[in-house]
Amino acid sequence: MVKVKYVARPKLSNMERIFFIDFIHGLKTTFKNLLRKTITTRYPYEKLTPPKRFRGTHAHRVKDGKEPPSFVVLEKFMEIHEGESRCVACYMCQQACPIPSLFRIEAEQLPNGKKRVTRFDMNLLNCLYCGLCVDACPVDCIIMTDEFENASDKRADCVIHMDDMCERGVSFDRRRYNEPDRIWIDDKAREKLWGQIKWTYTQ
Amino acid sequence: MKELILISIGIGIKSLIFIIGMFLLAAYLTLIERKFAGHVQQRPGPLHVGFHGLLQPIADALKVLTKEDIVPNFVDKYLFYLASLMAFVPAIMILAVIPFGEPINIFGYEIKPYISDVNVGLILALAFGSISIYGVIFAGWASNSKYPMIGGLRKAAVLIGYEVALGFALVGPIMLAGTFSLREIVEAQQGFFGAFIWYQPLAFIVFLFSILAETGRTPFDVQEAEAELVAGYNTEYSGMKFGLFPLAEWYIATFVLSAIAVILFFGGWNGPHIFGPISPYIWFLAKLFLVFMFLLWVHWTLPRYRVDQITEIAWKVMLPLTFINIFITAIIVIIKG
CATH class of the missing domain: 1.20.5 (Single alpha-helices involved in coiled-coils or other helix-helix interfaces)
Structure with a gap:
C-alpha cells in the first residue's frame, strides 16, 4: 500500500516576510543567469552531431560481412547479394511497432525456391521514433541513424523506401560504425552543455 | 484668436x-x-x-x-472593435500629463517637453489608468468565449483591488509635495536625499506592486495565465487588434507608470548637471529605464500568484499599508509644519 507523507510548507520568518528575502534570492539567481554565456546553438548555421544512439531517420544495414550469426542461418533461404539490404522480411519490426500500418513489407518467392524482399516502405509521418523496430530486428538490419532533418513539403517525401534506406545505412556505418557507443562523442562536448560530472565513487 | x-x-x-x-x-x-x-x-x-x-x-x-484580421462570427462586433481601442488609447493618453523635463529655450522659443501641465495631472493619470480596465472587460465580454471571459473578469478583479491601493499610495508623496501637478512634485524633491523614496518607502513598495498588477506582469499575470487560459482576454483577437493589447499593457502602460514612479519617488529629472543642457532629459530617461528594467527583472524571475492570493494581498496587505503610510506622513507633516 502506498503511504502518503504530508510535508508542511516551510514557515517564513517575519524578517523574510517583511523584506522580501525570497524575492531577492530569486532576483539574484536570474541576475546571475543574465551574466552567464548562452548555451544555445545557432541552429541553421551551427549543427550539433547527435550521439550515436540518437533515434533519427531509419536505415537498412547492407550485407557487408559484419552480419550477426542469425543472418548466416537465414541467409541460405534468401536471395541477397553483397551490398543489398539484409532484410529477410520476417515482419518482426512491424510486429513490434505501435503503429504497424506504417510499414509496407512485401516479399516474393523466386523460381529457385528462395525468398526475395521486393518492398520495404515506411511512412514516417506516422512514426513516433520509439526504436522498437530496431530492437526487434533479428538480423541487425533496420537501424536508426543520426539524420534528423527529414521535414518536407510533400507527404510523398516522408515515405522512405528500401533503396534510400540502404544508402543511408551505408553512409551511417561508414561515418560512425567504429565509434564507441556513448551519448556524447567526447567529454568536452558534454561538459560544454552539461558541466563536469562529479561521481560519488572513484572509477 | x-x-x-x-x-x-x-x-x-x-x-x-x-x-x-x-x-x-x-x-x-x-x-x-x-x-x-x-x-x-x-x-x-x-x-x-x-x-x-x-x-x-x-x-x-x-x-x-x-496578418489576416479574423473576427469570429458570434462576437459582439461593436464592443469587439471598441475594446482594443479602449485598452490602447487611455494607456497612451497618460503621456499627456507626464513631464519629461524642464522647459528649455531653443532659438528664442520656449519648448516645454510635456503636452500639458495640468494642476491635477496625477488624478488624470489615475483616471486614464482606470478607463483602460473597460478595454479588458469589453474584450472578455465581447469575445463570447469562455477563456477571454475568465481572463477579463480576473483582470477586472485584480485591477479594482490595486487601483484603490495605488490611489492611496500616491497620497503620501502628494502630501509631502503639497500639489497634484507632476512638474511641481518633481520640483519639490531637490538633491539626492530630497527624493521621496527616502521618506515614502512603504508607498513605493505598494506602488511597485500596483504597477506589476496594473500592467499584468508576473507575479500578477493571472489574466493571461497561458497555462490555464489560452491567452486570457485577447484569445479571440488576431492581427493588429491582437497586437494592441500587449503593446498597450506590457509596454506603454509599464513605461508610463514607471515614468510616474520616477517622478513621484526618484526626483524626476533632478540630478547633477554633468551632461550640459540636456542632462535633465538624460537623468529622467536613465531613471525611467532602470525602473522599467527592474520591472522586467521581476517579471522574468517570479512565478505566478493565485487569483485569490492576489486580491487578498491587495485588500488585506497593500491597502492597510497605504493607510499606515498616510497616517505617519500626516503626523510628520503636521509636526514639521
Missing part, C-alpha cells in the same frame, strides 16, 4: 511627436524585453534580423499589420 490657433497647432505637433515616439519606443521595448528574457534563460533572443536582432521590431510590426 491667433494665439489660440498657434497654441493648438503647437500642442497638435507635440502630441504627434509623443504618440509616434511612444510607438517606436514601445516597439523597441519589446526587443529589450525579448533580449532580457532570453539572456535570463541563457538563450540569446532575437539574433538574425539585423545586428543582434535590432530590426526585429520592424519585422514584427510588418508581420502583425499584414
Whole structure:
C-alpha cells in the first residue's frame, strides 16, 4: 500500500516576510543567469552531431560481412547479394511497432525456391521514433541513424523506401560504425552543455 | 484668436511627436524585453534580423499589420472593435500629463517637453489608468468565449483591488509635495536625499506592486495565465487588434507608470548637471529605464500568484499599508509644519 507523507510548507520568518528575502534570492539567481554565456546553438548555421544512439531517420544495414550469426542461418533461404539490404522480411519490426500500418513489407518467392524482399516502405509521418523496430530486428538490419532533418513539403517525401534506406545505412556505418557507443562523442562536448560530472565513487 | 490657433497647432505637433515616439519606443521595448528574457534563460533572443536582432521590431510590426484580421462570427462586433481601442488609447493618453523635463529655450522659443501641465495631472493619470480596465472587460465580454471571459473578469478583479491601493499610495508623496501637478512634485524633491523614496518607502513598495498588477506582469499575470487560459482576454483577437493589447499593457502602460514612479519617488529629472543642457532629459530617461528594467527583472524571475492570493494581498496587505503610510506622513507633516 502506498503511504502518503504530508510535508508542511516551510514557515517564513517575519524578517523574510517583511523584506522580501525570497524575492531577492530569486532576483539574484536570474541576475546571475543574465551574466552567464548562452548555451544555445545557432541552429541553421551551427549543427550539433547527435550521439550515436540518437533515434533519427531509419536505415537498412547492407550485407557487408559484419552480419550477426542469425543472418548466416537465414541467409541460405534468401536471395541477397553483397551490398543489398539484409532484410529477410520476417515482419518482426512491424510486429513490434505501435503503429504497424506504417510499414509496407512485401516479399516474393523466386523460381529457385528462395525468398526475395521486393518492398520495404515506411511512412514516417506516422512514426513516433520509439526504436522498437530496431530492437526487434533479428538480423541487425533496420537501424536508426543520426539524420534528423527529414521535414518536407510533400507527404510523398516522408515515405522512405528500401533503396534510400540502404544508402543511408551505408553512409551511417561508414561515418560512425567504429565509434564507441556513448551519448556524447567526447567529454568536452558534454561538459560544454552539461558541466563536469562529479561521481560519488572513484572509477 | 491667433494665439489660440498657434497654441493648438503647437500642442497638435507635440502630441504627434509623443504618440509616434511612444510607438517606436514601445516597439523597441519589446526587443529589450525579448533580449532580457532570453539572456535570463541563457538563450540569446532575437539574433538574425539585423545586428543582434535590432530590426526585429520592424519585422514584427510588418508581420502583425499584414496578418489576416479574423473576427469570429458570434462576437459582439461593436464592443469587439471598441475594446482594443479602449485598452490602447487611455494607456497612451497618460503621456499627456507626464513631464519629461524642464522647459528649455531653443532659438528664442520656449519648448516645454510635456503636452500639458495640468494642476491635477496625477488624478488624470489615475483616471486614464482606470478607463483602460473597460478595454479588458469589453474584450472578455465581447469575445463570447469562455477563456477571454475568465481572463477579463480576473483582470477586472485584480485591477479594482490595486487601483484603490495605488490611489492611496500616491497620497503620501502628494502630501509631502503639497500639489497634484507632476512638474511641481518633481520640483519639490531637490538633491539626492530630497527624493521621496527616502521618506515614502512603504508607498513605493505598494506602488511597485500596483504597477506589476496594473500592467499584468508576473507575479500578477493571472489574466493571461497561458497555462490555464489560452491567452486570457485577447484569445479571440488576431492581427493588429491582437497586437494592441500587449503593446498597450506590457509596454506603454509599464513605461508610463514607471515614468510616474520616477517622478513621484526618484526626483524626476533632478540630478547633477554633468551632461550640459540636456542632462535633465538624460537623468529622467536613465531613471525611467532602470525602473522599467527592474520591472522586467521581476517579471522574468517570479512565478505566478493565485487569483485569490492576489486580491487578498491587495485588500488585506497593500491597502492597510497605504493607510499606515498616510497616517505617519500626516503626523510628520503636521509636526514639521
